[in-house]
Amino acid sequence: MKKRDSYMIREHFIFKGEVQGVGFRYRAKNTARGLGLTGWVRNLYDGSVEMELQGPAQTINEALRMINSGTYIDIIDMDRKTVDVDPDENSFKVRM
Known part of the structure; x- marks a missing residue:
């Protein structure tokens, strides 16, 4: 593990509520990029949104806010769990 990765975490989220058709993915992209986070976001068929964010825990919490x-x-509901850091990831993407 690289020294700079020691403070980095990666979290996986499922968001439920008014999260599709309201600009969620593009707000997530702009927020993550603005804060220097990496990861991805996509809509799911059940109306929820799935996202992974990677970076310092405090910055991830700021992005969520x-x-x-x-x-x-x-x-209205958020499932959140820590997953393995992706050391090769270098951007945030909207997945289709």
Whole structure:
């Protein structure tokens, strides 16, 4: 593990609520990129949104706050778990 990776974590999320058709994925992309986080986000067929974020824990928490403060977005439930860091990832993407 590289020294700079020692503070990095990666978390996997499933968001439920008003999260599709309200700009969630693009708010997530802009927020993550603005904060220097990597990962991805995509809509799921059941109306929820799946996302992974990688970076410092405090920055991930800030990203979640910023995403949920967006107009029209209303997260009513969130599943959250820590997963393995991807040392080769270098950007945040919207997956289709």
